[in-house]
Amino acid sequence: MPINYYITLALCLFAIGVVGVLTRRNAIIVFMCIELMLNAVNLLLVAFSKMHHLAKGAAATAGSDGQLFVFFIMVVAAAEVSVGLAIIVMMYRNVHSININFLNRLKH
Amino acid sequence: MNAVLLSGLLGVVMMFASFLFKTKAPVRMLAILGILLLLVVNILESNGIRLFHLDTTGFLAFSSYALFFNTIAIACTLVYFLISSKDMQKAGNHYAEYFALIFFILTGIFLVTSFTNLLMLFLGIEIISIPLYILTGAAKKDLKSNEAALKYLLMGAFSTGIMLLGIAFIYGATGTFEIAKMNIAGLAKSNLLTAGMLLLLFSMCFKVSVAPFHFWTPDVYDGAPTVFTSFMATIVKVGIFAGFLHLFYSAFEPVALQWKLWLAILAALTLFIGNITAVFQQSVKRMLAYSSIAQAGFMLFALVALNETGHEGLLLYAIAYSLATIGIFGVIAKMTDYSFDGFNGLATHQPLVALCVTIFMLSLAGIPLSAGFLAKFYMLKAVIQSGDYLWLVIFGVLMAAVSAYYYFRVIQAMYFKQGPNHFSGISSFEKYVLVGICVLIIFTGLFPNVIFGWLYF
Numbered sequence: 001m002p003i004n005y006y007i008t009l010a011l012c013l014f015a016i017g018v019v020g021v022l023t024r025r026n027a028i029i030v031f032m033c034i035e036l037m038l039n040a041v042n043l044l045l046v047a048f049s050k051m052h053h054l055a056k057g058a059a060a061t062a063g064s065d066g067q068l069f070v071f072f073i074m075v076v077a078a079a080e081v082s083v084g085l086a087i088i089v090m091m092y093r094n095v096h097s098i099n100i101n102f103l104n105r106l107k108h
Numbered sequence: 109m110n111a112v113l114l115s116g117l118l119g120v121v122m123m124f125a126s127f128l129f130k131t132k133a134p135v136r137m138l139a140i141l142g143i144l145l146l147l148v149v150n151i152l153e154s155n156g157i158r159l160f161h162l163d164t165t166g167f168l169a170f171s172s173y174a175l176f177f178n179t180i181a182i183a184c185t186l187v188y189f190l191i192s193s194k195d196m197q198k199a200g201n202h203y204a205e206y207f208a209l210i211f212f213i214l215t216g217i218f219l220v221t222s223f224t225n226l227l228m229l230f231l232g233i234e235i236i237s238i239p240l241y242i243l244t245g246a247a248k249k250d251l252k253s254n255e256a257a258l259k260y261l262l263m264g265a266f267s268t269g270i271m272l273l274g275i276a277f278i279y280g281a282t283g284t285f286e287i288a289k290m291n292i293a294g295l296a297k298s299n300l301l302t303a304g305m306l307l308l309l310f311s312m313c314f315k316v317s318v319a320p321f322h323f324w325t326p327d328v329y330d331g332a333p334t335v336f337t338s339f340m341a342t343i344v345k346v347g348i349f350a351g352f353l354h355l356f357y358s359a360f361e362p363v364a365l366q367w368k369l370w371l372a373i374l375a376a377l378t379l380f381i382g383n384i385t386a387v388f389q390q391s392v393k394r395m396l397a398y399s400s401i402a403q404a405g406f407m408l409f410a411l412v413a414l415n416e417t418g419h420e421g422l423l424l425y426a427i428a429y430s431l432a433t434i435g436i437f438g439v440i441a442k443m444t445d446y447s448f449d450g451f452n453g454l455a456t457h458q459p460l461v462a463l464c465v466t467i468f469m470l471s472l473a474g475i476p477l478s479a480g481f482l483a484k485f486y487m488l489k490a491v492i493q494s495g496d497y498l499w500l501v502i503f504g505v506l507m508a509a510v511s512a513y514y515y516f517r518v519i520q521a522m523y524f525k526q527g528p529n530h531f532s533g534i535s536s537f538e539k540y541v542l543v544g545i546c547v548l549i550i551f552t553g554l555f556p557n558v559i560f561g562w563l564y565f
Contacts, residue, residue, distance in 0.1 A: 007280075014273060021266055030262055037269035041276050048280040056283070066279055069227055073272060076234045080268075083238055084261050087245050091254045100258070 256331025277304025452527025
């Protein structure tokens with residue numbers, strides 16, 4: 001398949017993630033949308049990796065660094081989620097809500 | 109190289125320190141000894157003496173500039189520990205862990221100043237960010253701290269997503285993450301590359317709070333415990349700036365025409381929004397948050413100029429801005445009232461502290477004989493040398509004049525107004541540290557050659 005299909009799919013997923021972050025008010029759903037953005041990037045990286053592999057082709061490992069990068073993104077995303085959920089739990093204990101509309105005390 | 113491993117190791121040591129020591133004093137001593145060790149090891153490495161050697165070809169390269177920047181970051185952290193480490197007890201119960209997180213953040217800063225691979229840039233930025241989310245939320249019962257942590261986390265993760273998309277596009281266009289192998293100049297017409305570069309630019313602007321991506325900064329800096337605001341507004345910000353400059357200087361210089369104008373406009377916008385909004389603040393802490401945005405505008409000049417003077421200017425800026433802001437936050441952390449009125453009459457209650465704060469404010473405003481003046485001077489000189497964007501220089505000078513207003517407001521409150529004492533006391537050791545910072549600021553302002561002598565010889 002042409003690479004443009006993958007780019008379009010990844011961009012669609014990424015855009016869904018961005019729109020979700022900007023419009024949803026539930027902290028967990030906002031977080032899921034951020035994960036969607038990261039996974040769209042993962043998909044794109046893997047597609048590019050395959051593309052470079054086919055283009056270079058000489059060595060079996062050609063273009064494999066894109067796939068390696070994906071693993072790092074997964075690890076970092078997991079670390080970010082563990083910290084993020086801890087922060088959300090901490091906030092829930094204090095205000096009994098995870099609605100991010102509560103985030104307006106600092107405006108005053 | 110040695111500093112990267114050692115600071116990660118020290119972070120682990122500090123985590124164990126929390127149950128090895130029952131009291132807080134030995135933990136503090138251990139942290140200060142650790143940072144001193146880190147400083148010595150890094151200075152030794154700058155002079156070519158390595159404790160051990162690992163091959164990091166293709167991932168990290170420790171140029172003398174990067175090593176010197178690391179030395180500045182470590183030295184500023186040492187000063188920060190000396191003046192603020194006692195106040196960290198007020199933030200929460202996990203004293204040793206805060207030091208551990210700060211050591212981890214330093215590891216991230218070392219990666220960001222010396223990467224040669226976009227993977228290392230991404231990892232470095234994340235190693236800086238994730239501990240910072242925790243430090244921001246350190247005051248667990250404080251709603252403002254909770255809110256700041258969640259806001260910082262959501263904004264940080266969002267900008268990381270954008271940065272990753274940028275890196276993925278660049279990978280698609282060039283086929284490698286290694287900057288040296290990219291052949292950017294040959295791909296100047298590639299749309300993928302341009303899109304990736306602009307996405308990277310915007311996400312880095314998010315991280316260093318450049319307008320119009322700055323909206324999270326005042327809330328986060330205001331809500332976080334003051335001691336940690338001090339760390340994040342100074343050492344972290346300057347460290348990420350070093351990475352920003354390194355990225356655009358080493359990788360995207362061949363296509364500078366495509367992004368320089370964007371950056372010049374962003375710099376002007378940042379200066380304008382930061383300075384004008386700072387004028388209207390009632391809280392000194394929030395004013396300093398906006399002032400940090402305004403100073404980021406000046407630091408962007410190094411990127412607009414992209415020459416040697418710009419690099420030197422960023423070094424001077426790192427020293428001048430970090431030292432002065434750490435000093436001021438060290439004082440604010442000991443105040444019970446963060447508003448401008450809280451500073452009323454400080455000069456009669458605490459004459460020495462008021463004098464030090466005055467010197468810090470003068471340095472931030474860029475008054476001659478202080479390090480801040482030279483830093484601004486080098487930034488303006490760098491842009492003039494690069495030839496273009498003279499309007500930016502003129503605008504920068506105008507905005508520096510505006511900034512004097514809100515810095516002098518604090519001085520005026522301290523010396524020309526009377527009020528009750530809102531200062532909760534300071535030990536004589538911390539007074540010596542404050543005076544030491546003042547001496548450093550004035551020394552750097554008078555003899556910048558000493559600093560550059562260190563860098564080049």
